[in-house]
Amino acid sequence: MPIDNVGAQPHFLDFEKGPDGVTEEQIAVVLDDVNQSMMSGGEPEWTDLNPEEDLEIILFTGSQSTGTSIWAPIELESGTHVLFCFFPDISDGMPHTDHGMYTVIEVGE
Numbered sequence: 001m002p003i004d005n006v007g008a009q010p011h012f013l014d015f016e017k018g019p020d021g022v023t024e025e026q027i028a029v030v031l032d033d034v035n036q037s038m039m040s041g042g043e044p045e046w047t048d049l050n051p052e053e054d055l056e057i058i059l060f061t062g063s064q065s066t067g068t069s070i071w072a073p074i075e076l077e078s079g080t081h082v083l084f085c086f087f088p089d090i091s092d093g094m095p096h097t098d099h100g101m102y103t104v105i106e107v108g109e
């Protein structure tokens with residue numbers, strides 16, 4: 001699939017297969033668990049999902065500069081998927097996920 005970075009900053013794509021029916025609210029909890037662990041310096045304590053068990057990486061692209069396009073082969077299965085970008089934001093150095101750059105999509109049959 002083609003991936004175009006039409007934004008004002010570099011991005012990358014972490015495309016994961018999730019448990020069917022996973023919600024953006026559940027992903028927000030996972031990201032919060034990660035942030036909590038980074039602040040405390042320990043391992044994350046998973047409130048709900050454990051991403052190491054519940055998510056499976058389907059595609060991980062390299063960081064992509066503004067205005068570039070890539071073509072990434074991807075083998076899609078039907079079901080619920082989660083897309084993340086963790087690239088550090090130019091404004092505060094925090095991952096783009098902290099700025100809401102994640103989404104849940106449904107891939108049909």
Ligand SMILES: [Cu+2]
Binds near residue numbers: 096
């Ligand atoms: Cu990004």
